Amino acid sequence: MDRQRSWWQTYKYLLLRRISQIGILLLFLLSPWIAQQTGVWVMKGNLASSLTLGMLPLTDPYVLMQSILAGQWPVSTAFIGAAIVLVFYLLVGGRVYCSWACPINMVTDAAAWLRTRLNIKGGAHLGRETRYWILGFTLLLALLTGTIAWELVNPVSMVFRGLVFGIGLGWGVILAVFLLDLLVRRHAWCGSLCPVGAFYSLLGEGSLLRVSAYQRAQCDDCMDCFKVCPEPQVIKLPLKGETKGVGPVITSGQCTNCGRCIDVCAKDVFRFDVRMHNATHNVLAKEVKEVVS
Amino acid sequence: MDTARRQFLLSTLKTASAVGLGALVLGLYSRQSRALPAPALRPPGALAEDDFLGACVRCGLCVRDCPYDTLKLAKVGEAVALGTPYFTARDIPCEMCEDIPCVKACPTGALDHNLTDINQSRMGLAVVIDQEGCIAFQGLRCEVCYNVCPVRSKAITLEKQHNERTGKHAFFIPVVHSSDCTGCGKCEEACIVDGEAAIKVVPLTLAKAGGSAHYRFGWKEKAREGKSLVAPDTEHQYNLPEGMRYDYEGKGLIIDPQPQEGLPVGDVPADALESLNRKGAP
Ligand code: SF4
Ligand code: SF4
Ligand code: SF4
Ligand code: SF4
Numbered sequence: 001m002d003r004q005r006s007w008w009q010t011y012k013y014l015l016l017r018r019i020s021q022i023g024i025l026l027l028f029l030l031s032p033w034i035a036q037q038t039g040v041w042v043m044k045g046n047l048a049s050s051l052t053l054g055m056l057p058l059t060d061p062y063v064l065m066q067s068i069l070a071g072q073w074p075v076s077t078a079f080i081g082a083a084i085v086l087v088f089y090l091l092v093g094g095r096v097y098c099s100w101a102c103p104i105n106m107v108t109d110a111a112a113w114l115r116t117r118l119n120i121k122g123g124a125h126l127g128r129e130t131r132y133w134i135l136g137f138t139l140l141l142a143l144l145t146g147t148i149a150w151e152l153v154n155p156v157s158m159v160f161r162g163l164v165f166g167i168g169l170g171w172g173v174i175l176a177v178f179l180l181d182l183l184v185r186r187h188a189w190c191g192s193l194c195p196v197g198a199f200y201s202l203l204g205e206g207s208l209l210r211v212s213a214y215q216r217a218q219c220d221d222c223m224d225c226f227k228v229c230p231e232p233q234v235i236k237l238p239l240k241g242e243t244k245g246v247g248p249v250i251t252s253g254q255c256t257n258c259g260r261c262i263d264v265c266a267k268d269v270f271r272f273d274v275r276m277h278n279a280t281h282n283v284l285a286k287e288v289k290e291v292v293s
Numbered sequence: 294m295d296t297a298r299r300q301f302l303l304s305t306l307k308t309a310s311a312v313g314l315g316a317l318v319l320g321l322y323s324r325q326s327r328a329l330p331a332p333a334l335r336p337p338g339a340l341a342e343d344d345f346l347g348a349c350v351r352c353g354l355c356v357r358d359c360p361y362d363t364l365k366l367a368k369v370g371e372a373v374a375l376g377t378p379y380f381t382a383r384d385i386p387c388e389m390c391e392d393i394p395c396v397k398a399c400p401t402g403a404l405d406h407n408l409t410d411i412n413q414s415r416m417g418l419a420v421v422i423d424q425e426g427c428i429a430f431q432g433l434r435c436e437v438c439y440n441v442c443p444v445r446s447k448a449i450t451l452e453k454q455h456n457e458r459t460g461k462h463a464f465f466i467p468v469v470h471s472s473d474c475t476g477c478g479k480c481e482e483a484c485i486v487d488g489e490a491a492i493k494v495v496p497l498t499l500a501k502a503g504g505s506a507h508y509r510f511g512w513k514e515k516a517r518e519g520k521s522l523v524a525p526d527t528e529h530q531y532n533l534p535e536g537m538r539y540d541y542e543g544k545g546l547i548i549d550p551q552p553q554e555g556l557p558v559g560d561v562p563a564d565a566l567e568s569l570n571r572k573g574a575p
Contacts, residue, residue: 032357041357049352049400057400063350067401070347075402078350130308137316141323147346149323152375157351161366161376165353168368 005266013259020100028164046161047101049081057081062199063157066142066150086203092257094204098190098197099258103160107174108190111181112230123184128191128233128254131198138195155189156196187230190256197256204253211255211262212273213239213248219269225261235261239269247278330372331495333379334416334476336364337387338396338408342498349403351376358398361388382478382494387416389443389477412444417476418500419448419469419492427484427491429465432456438467438480438492448474467492471501 027043028050035041044051049059059081067074089096098105138150151157155173162170177189190197213219216239225239226232234252237244262270329335329342336355339345355378356364363380367373378395380387389411396404408414419438421427429435429451439449449467456462469492476494484490514522531539538547 044357044398045352045354045400048350049354051354051398051400059350059352059400064401067348067350072344072348072401072403074348075400075406077400078402081400127304127308129305130312133308133312134315137312141316141320142347145320145323146343147323147327147374148350149319151351152323152326153319157376158369161351161353162368165356165366166368169370170368173369 010263013263017100017258018106021103021106024101025103025160025163028160046157046164048157048161049078056084058085061086062196063148063151066139066148069139069142070146070148089200089203090207092209093207093255094200094202094253095197095256096209097200098194099256102156102196103163104156104174104177104194105190107159107178108181108187109230111178112186115182115186116227120182123188126185126188126192128231130192131195131201134193135195135198150195154196156194191230201253204255204257205251207253208274209257209272210275211250211257211259211270212277213250213269214271214273214277215267215269216240216242216248218267220267222266224264224266225270228260228264230258230260231255242280245280247280249273249275249278251275251278326374329374329379329496331499332381332383332493333367333373334382334387334478334494334496336378336380336395336404337389337393337411337414337416337475338399338404338406339416340403340405342496345403346374346377348401349377350401351378352400353378354398354400355395355404358394360390360394361385363387364395380478382417382481383490384482386478386482387475388479389414389475412473412475414475414477415497416478417494417496418471419474419476419478419480419494420500421467421469421491422493422495423486423489423491426486427467428486429467432458432462432464434465435485436465436467437483437485441479441483443477443479444473444475447472449480471497 024043028046031042031044041054042052044054047060048063049057051057057077057080059078061082064074064078064082067078141149155177158170158173159167162168162173180188181190185192213235219239225235229235231252231254234250234255237246238248238250242248257272259270259272262272327343327346335342335345336359340348351366353366356366363385364378365380367375367377367379369375373379391411393408393411393414396406396408399406421430424430427435436451439446439451442449447470449469451465452468454464454466456464476497478494480492481490481494484492511522533539533546536549536551538549539545540547
């Protein structure tokens with residue numbers, strides 16, 4: 001048996017992610033009040049477009065793209081904001097948006113957890129590629145209708161904006177996504193349907209920071225990572241593909257960089273790494289193997 | 294074609310058509326939600342509604358920078374396109390900030406940054422929509438809308454009219470002029486009647502008539518040209534029967550009293566029957 005892993009080691013990234021998700025939400029939510037007290041606006045707006053500390057503009061490139069397809073040419077602030085966001089996610093991983101910022105992720109994670117606890121099986125089949133079709137159609141709709149049609153129903157912005165600006169009947173949307181993920185399919189929303197996640201997964205295909213199964217040689221097939229991962233298909237090859245000449249880095253943009261696999265793996269197989277460290281025969285892993293044996 | 298390939302194509306087709314169907318429904322819904330309900334007004338500088346719905350990313354930065362909490366983002370279940378900013382004049386009107394912070398805050402230009410003079414904004418147009426409800430039309434001196442208007446005595450003027458009921462008073466009728474009204478809604482907020490205001494700001498597209506290009510207003514054409522456009526005014530010749538005249542000064546057609554045979558010329562006698570009897574008498 002390896003050394004005992006502490007509670008912190010097992011929940012580190014989960015905890016950090018929740019702090020990040022709730023923190024972002026709270027910053028947007030409390031900023032008006034903070035501004036009233038101190039005159040300083042920490043964060044203004046929402047995930048679609050925001051202004052941090054009165055100087056850093058951020059804009060969601062996906063919504064901006066829809067606006068351009070709808071035939072509008074935004075002013076430069078939006079472009080600067082979108083460029084900053086693009087660079088950021090190209091560095092840290094596209095779907096970091098999903099696992100570190102998106103409020104829906106907490107809902108879907110909760111549903112997945114409960115689904116496992118209640119041992120709910122079955123439901124409808126939803127292909128994971130469906131989200132790319134939806135992504136394509138949202139762009140097409142913007143082009144055809146001349147409006148950002150997707151924003152009329154987008155649960156992601158609906159919930160975040162709702163929590164910051166007043167939610168109305170938006171609670172119903174949270175409930176709907178929760179029930180979908182609980183009853184129809186595990187991670188049905190984020191894993192199969194959400195075009196926002198699909199968009200950021202495309203960014204992730206080229207992003208620098210990735211999870212790597214750098215000590216894959218130590219894997220004892222407990223399957224814990226597969227069970228906890230919202231996109232388990234991305235783990236298979238990097239973890240098991242050494243004989244096929246596949247490197248240990250999880251290169252698929254569908255990986256959300258949530259780090260849960262790092263958390264749960266008792267053998268410390270995973271860690272955050274950069275895309276380039278993808279040689280099939282990881283020197284480090286070998287060394288460790290030697291040390292262990 | 295092998296089975297696996299066929300399976301793959303089939304499932305792809307299924308997914309594509311299911312998503313396509315959803316997109317179609319959303320597309321139809323987006324057409325419907327294009328109509329902005331009349332009581333909802335867009336912030337100053339907002340592009341025309343069709344463009345606005347393509348340009349606004351629903352970030353709420355305009356909402357945050359409005360010092361009067363005028364603007365709101367449409368919530369789920371409201372009739373305004375989800376997440377877009379609007380205001381309801383009767384609740385909180387636009388105070389027409391001179392520096393227009395909402396427009397400056399907009400990162401996309403959905404609120405047009407070319408708008409630098411708030412007096413040039415056109416959020417809608419005020420209309421005295423219920424003349425029966427407006428107390429000025431009943432002859433009372435109200436003038437509240439006239440006085441609160443930030444474009445005072447230009448956007449709203451008071452037009453005097455004779456009050457026939459009393460015979461000696463004047464109506465002071467509020468009249469809105471689209472040349473100056475910004476649609477801020479201060480008048481609608483202030484209107485003293487209970488509940489709905491008698492003067493309301495409605496979207497320009499609703500408030501303005503389509504125009505009357507086929508019609509020429511003679512007096513305006515004349516003023517512009519400096520002379521009459523038709524042949525110089527000549528005295529109109531009426532071919533009237535004898536004993537009738539036409540008065541050009543305004544009295545119109547005049548029938549002169551005609552002397553009739555057997556009838557006394559002059560006033561009708563007090564006893565008309567008597568004179569008739571006399572005529573028939575031998
Ligand atoms: S592979 Fe790991 S980091 Fe990526 S989504 Fe799965 S659990 Fe999260
Ligand atoms: S002009 Fe001023 S009061 Fe009017 S909507 Fe903009 S910020 Fe608000
Ligand atoms: S600031 Fe501009 S883009 Fe943002 S909600 Fe207001 S109008 Fe829309
Ligand atoms: S909306 Fe009313 S108060 Fe505002 S400019 Fe027009 S007439 Fe004046």
